[in-house]
Ligand SMILES: NC(=O)c1ccc[n+]([C@@H]2O[C@H](COP(=O)([O-])OP(=O)(O)OC[C@H]3O[C@@H](n4cnc5c(N)ncnc54)[C@H](O)[C@@H]3O)[C@@H](O)[C@H]2O)c1
């Protein structure tokens with residue numbers, strides 16, 4: 567049994583807390599929203615009425631209380647809030663497992679890089695893969711990957727999460743696992759737009775495949791291993807997110823394709839949509855590194871308010887015919 571602090575009592579932080587408490591761990595959740603904290607303190611999860619909340623979960627609005635309590639810290643905050651939220655705390659010597667998926671807009675950094683800037687001697691791992699919060703909360707079968715640099719820590723954290731319905735595979739490609747979970751959100755927006763425009767199943771399959779190629783091109787330039795993108799945190803999460811109306815990123819794209827403005831789509835969803843921010847960093851990185859990223863550029867232009875049909879036609883028509891792999 568371990569003491570696990572969870573930073574962020576949103577859907578993902580809560581689903582993982584439910585799972586960890588069911589494994590017999592003691593969980594303390596931190597969130598800025600008092601209604602989330604109060605609900606967890608009453609023994610009720612704030613999001614899913616049909617999911618029982620096991621004993622072993624407490625919650626607080628005091629960040630330092632969670633840091634002091636935890637043997638392992640699980641980070642499930644929206645990526646753009648991480649630096650500000652953690653700027654005054656000392657995470658040196660802590661094992662931090664990031665479950666957030668995205669890049670920081672200002673710096674284009676991954677979560678592990680942000681954490682290392684804040685506390686250079688913390689040990690960061692990343693838990694990622696195809697995993698909708700609601701399904702994990704309900705205890706439905708899920709497989710994810712845990713990446714990090716220290717074999718012993720990976721095995722320890724794997725043992726904390728592992729259960730018959732929550733399989734955790736290990737990887738030493740931290741860069742690739744973080745990038746897979748971040749970049750797939752942008753491709754999922756594109757697939758949602760395509761479906762919203764009524765382009766059909768062929769178009770979505772093409773976008774997923776060419777989107778994966780785009781993720782690999784950028785990922786390799788940033789130091790990731792190609793094979794990681796064909797695993798759970800890459801293709802696995804891309805397929806899940808780009809084909810399901812449970813995904814906020816896909817839904818955002820779908821609403822844009824149906825003619826909603828960005829602000830009205832975001833308001834309708836009312837939860838964090840990481841791809842909206844990550845695409846800014848992706849466009850900047852692909853320019854700096856001279857990587858072809860037509861799908862990400864198309865998403866970027868859409869989010870600037872350009873007409874979805876026009877952007878889609880340009881995406882399809884602009885590139886001259888070329889080989890599939892070159
Ligand atoms: N929901 C999923 O299915 C899922 C699955 C895997 C990964 N993720 C990732 O998890 C991260 C969080 O997503 P979510 O679905 O939980 O979002 P959410 O919109 O459900 O909740 C976000 C939570 O973060 C809290 N928060 C925001 N800023 C904060 C701060 N400074 N301090 C403390 N709390 C703060 C909010 O109060 C809210 O409770 C994202 O990076 C997302 O990509 C989500």
Ligand SMILES: O=P(O)(O)OC[C@H](O)CO
Pocket residue numbers: 667695696697698699751754803806807812813814815816838839840
């Ligand atoms: O709802 P989304 O689009 O943020 O996706 C959630 C998870 O990343 C799925 O693995």
